[in-house]
Amino acid sequence: MTSARVAARQTVADLGEFGLIDRIKGMLPRGNDRVALGIGDDTAALKTSPGMLLLATCDIQVEGRHFRLEHISPHQLGRRSAAINLSDIAAMGGSPTYALVSLALPQTTEVAWVDELYRGLGDELGAHGALVVGGNLSGSARDVVIDITLMGEVAEPLLLRRDGARSGDAVLVTGWLGESLLGRLALERGLDSTTPAAARVIEAHLTPTPRVREGQAVAARKGATAMIDISDGLAADLGHICSDSNVGARLVAGALPVSPEAREAAANLGVDAIEAALHGGEDYELLFTCPADEAERTAADVVAATGTPVARVGEIVRGEGIELVTSDGSRSSVEPRGWDHFATVEGGLKPPST
């Protein structure tokens, strides 16, 4: 009896974001045969017209939790709010189409601030071919809240899911890892933001680049077996692919795309750049798998189409769990944890292993 009562008092912080998603998934009615992808994925895929899938995703940004008004301009906030949704459509290989913008604002919000927010939203969405077609404006008792729903489309055979990775596949990632977390820490700790290293990681945090064309290039090759965007962190998001595909993975520390600027910022902040790359999250890079013999050509195609670097960071293996191989050949297991939205603290990044 006592344990039942204790269980009923469980909070969302106890259960964690993914525990809560699983619980909700179990409670609600299952999808019908028009739902190609439903609860549990970042983006829903719906069969609404023959051969094409309608994609739909949403992401919320709450003041004090996802951003602080003293750290981000309204134009940057607009771009960021759009980018994190564009990234979810990118992870399906899709083309963004229409956005709904839901905004809750305290009464004292300046109109000029709202103007700039929408300019940022419009700039980022427009750069990827999406239009704002509606939404909702509302008052808020205290905090600014921005929730965007973004729709998109993808030809049915091109949809990339999380559950197709196979043992032997290569693991690839676009762009650079760890910078967003380092940028956030730099802002929170008041690091001198005028150095090139700090400026780069702060920009990566405030206005991440959604890899829309990169996702389309990967999907167009038809060789990839799974794809996801890195919002929770490489380890956590690779963990999603592994658990959904019933496989494990091996990552090579030296292959992780960590920029010199990220190393410098990490050193100044007293954190390990590899840890930031593994667990930082909010980088909004694409992580995908493909047969090993197609890895090089796939990476080359994406680079040719977009100019964005692609790194081969490891391989999919039988079994479960993620292993990290360091330069001295030692192997350690990597917890598939990242930025859990209900965690009280961020899971304690280790100091640099110097």
Add this chain to the structure above:
Amino acid sequence: MTSARVAARQTVADLGEFGLIDRIKGMLPRGNDRVALGIGDDTAALKTSPGMLLLATCDIQVEGRHFRLEHISPHQLGRRSAAINLSDIAAMGGSPTYALVSLALPQTTEVAWVDELYRGLGDELGAHGALVVGGNLSGSARDVVIDITLMGEVAEPLLLRRDGARSGDAVLVTGWLGESLLGRLALERGLDSTTPAAARVIEAHLTPTPRVREGQAVAARKGATAMIDISDGLAADLGHICSDSNVGARLVAGALPVSPEAREAAANLGVDAIEAALHGGEDYELLFTCPADEAERTAADVVAATGTPVARVGEIVRGEGIELVTSDGSRSSVEPRGWDHFATVEGGLKPPST
């Protein structure tokens, strides 16, 4: 110079919800030819497959602004959050299909509370044929935020807009008006909630009934010229139809559907029941216009299909503005104001005109 600076300091409360929507509409790129209805309407209508329109709407509920946790159970809050979105699809004559649920929760939120919220959401959406297919879970620094995006569909020829009302049309409304505001006031002022009158208006406020089948019945007749749901208040929402259709309207006070319970609750609260019906808002009834000679049959069809009463409350006239005719034949102009989401106070409902 000074005036430009003052203008730049203008707040969203100064501009108001609709002023802000107009401003945003002017700033963002216009829709393409696939956008049948874009910014400015509660629901976007998009041509995604031949003959059918994809409908998409979103509505946010922020703790402290739209609800207080001490007044509403999580099951009721789930039902309410779903209902206000279902109402927007209903106003297009559409069928709800898929929902995305975006939730921001403080870490201390109990899992049992979240369970009940989703049960309420699922119950209300399921009753109208819609499925939750995705969404987003996030932490919140302080307040609970629930933002739902609801999709739906309607055959292209059946879409009902706001801009088709013509002089001579009858003005009709489903159900009952003013109860939601009275319910909110009853809760805020701690009115004895056990009397049948108080219980009814409080229920109308906490769990409004979206008129989905009613909207479909109106659309199926193909005779209606304009439709909207009453979220801002009869006067404000009729004002939207009038300004979009370039017409005016005349309302008959004695024809407004005010229940005996609403009259009793209004008397106990010291407010005018007719004022509440005109300006209260959040009733989520449907307001529509149709040629005068079809009004009776249209109303009868809706009643036959759904059991919901339909009242003929006035007529569309040339010119602009809304006029109210009272039982003694006197005419007064009605301000098209309602519940403005950025207004500091609610616009001062008059005491009863006894």
